[in-house]
Amino acid sequence: MKVVVLGQGGREQALAQAILRSPKASRVVVIPGNPGMKLLGIECIEVNAVDDIVNFCRTENIDLVIPGNETVILSPIKEKLKVYGIKCFSPDPQIARLESSKVFCKQILQEAGILTADYQLILNQEEGLQAIEKHNFSSPLVLKADGLAQGKGVWVCKDLASALKSFEHLIKSFGFPVLFEHCLVGRELSAFAICQNESYSFLGTAVDYKRIDENPFSANTGGMGAYSPCHFIEEKDQKEIENIFSKILKLTAQKNLNYQGFLFAGLMKTEKGIAVIEFNVRMGDPETQALLPRLKSDILELLMNPGQNRCDLSVETSVHVVMTSQGYPTADMNLNHKISINNQPDMIFFSGVKLGSEGLINSGGRVLGITALAKDIERAREKAYSEIKNIHFAGSYFRKDIGL
Ligand SMILES: Nc1ncnc2c1ncn2[C@@H]1O[C@H](COP(=O)(O)OP(=O)(O)O)[C@@H](O)[C@H]1O
Ligand SMILES: [Mg+2]
Incomplete structure (x- = not known):
């Protein structure tokens, strides 16, 4: 089979x-991938417009296309x-809209009787x-914008003053409708x-780290690391x-809105049980x-016949640790520095990288990530952190507590 993955980050590389x-x-x-993936021997083709991608798939007799992110899915x-x-598996x-409208998602959750x-x-x-x-x-x-907001549309407000301020900001940036939620x-x-x-075939669980550092109120990011499986869930x-x-x-099928694709449930383990915070209609990055490095099954078999296996x-x-550019997640970032890799880690994933005159340079906020697999989380952490120490670029940063 000939397969195309659409996107340019670590998630698409892992797929x-x-x-x-x-x-x-x-x-x-x-498509388009990035120069880091190319160095790892992955074929990347730099076309971007939807029609050009379709043309490429036609002329190259591609059998299956997998969009990585929500923007392509909605195109x-x-x-x-x-x-x-x-x-196209999406x-x-x-x-x-389960992802692109939080109001729609809530209505479906309620109708399906999901906590x-x-x-x-x-x-x-008023x-x-x-x-x-x-x-x-x-x-x-909890105040939420309805539409896609790239992680910038949710405020958890502890007092009246912050709720009023966030509400004003929210309506100025995103308009109505808005959701107010109880805090789980x-x-x-x-x-x-x-x-x-x-x-469906259940693919597994993971825990990600969204904040830039250990402080739970520090800036929100696209994701600073993750581990899999989640170790605090029981059989129940x-x-x-x-x-x-x-x-x-079942509900979406009943409504003739047959779902095909990856489905990502953002969950919280609460006193009342497992509650859904949101759904995303794609895999998560990171x-x-x-x-996926833990997957032993043939992913193409799963994609061709979901639920059969x-x-x-x-x-x-x-344990996966993300390395970012200095300044991230603000727009004021220290970019274009040579990335040196002294010892090639077993599993390195590239995102915000470009090719400079002397090799790869950092060109985005989240630059690369390391995944380590081991018998237990402690050993996986140890391996990931010992490997990431061999990677350097000016201003590079990573969280030190992934999997702790
Ligand atoms: N009802 C809620 N109770 C507690 N925390 C919440 C609630 N809704 C969202 N959050 C927090 O805000 C984060 C972002 O909310 P989410 O709905 O996942 O939006 P998005 O990922 O689109 O920014 C969640 O990961 C969670 O930490
Ligand atoms: Mg979320």
Whole structure:
């Protein structure tokens, strides 16, 4: 099979490498990919416009296209590929709203009878101000923008003043509708499945680290690291998680919104059980770089027949640590420095890199990541951190507590 993965970061590299491990794969291309992936021997083709990608897939007789991120999923690519009989493994834009509209997601969660935070839909300023006044702040109030906000549309407000300020900011940046949610208390994890209509293969769990440092109120990022599997869930939790996927897929199928693609559940283990914070209609970055190296099953078999096979995962634990540019997550970053790698780690994933005159240079916030696999989380951590010490560029930064 000839497969194209669409995207340019570590997640897409991890997907491409998992596919390359399949005996069924005869060619795997990442579009556009990046020069770091190329150095690892992965074929990357730099085309960007949807029509050019479709043309490439036609002329190269590509059998399967896998979009990595939500922007591509929401583009008309699937529809255009379909005209030429090329399979695109992603949800149709209509059901991809599970991610791109938090209001739609909440409505579906409620209808499916899945545990989630209670919420109020706010349609105008007056309703918002009234709801804030009414809240007694014995627990925080969570304010959310409805649409895609690249991690910048959620505020967890502990007091009246911060709620008023965040509400003003939220409506200025994103407009209405807005969601107000009760604050869930517990530990967060992510769970992933490969889905087709009502069937799915459960892919596993991971825990990611979103903040730039150990302080839980520090700046939000695209993700600073992850480990897999999540070590604080029990058998009962696992059943609840699988039940969440069953319920959501059953309901969407009933509504003729058949889901096809990866499905990512953002979860919280609460006193009442496993609650859903949100769904994403793709794999996570960096969770994919932690999860897929553990996959022993043939990913192409899973993608061709979701739900027919169980995913076989290594019992080992993985730890993934992300290295970023100085200044990230602000726009004021220290870029274009040569990246030196003294000892090639077993598993390195490239994201924000470019080719300079002397080799790779850092060109984005999240530059690269290291995954280490070991018998237990302590050993995986130790290995990841000893490997990342061999990588240097001016101003490089990484969190020291992934998997702690
Ligand atoms: N109801 C809630 N209770 C507690 N924390 C929440 C709640 N909703 C969101 N959060 C926190 O905010 C983060 C971002 O919210 P999420 O809905 O996942 O939005 P996005 O990932 O699109 O920014 C979550 O990972 C979680 O830490
Ligand atoms: Mg989230």
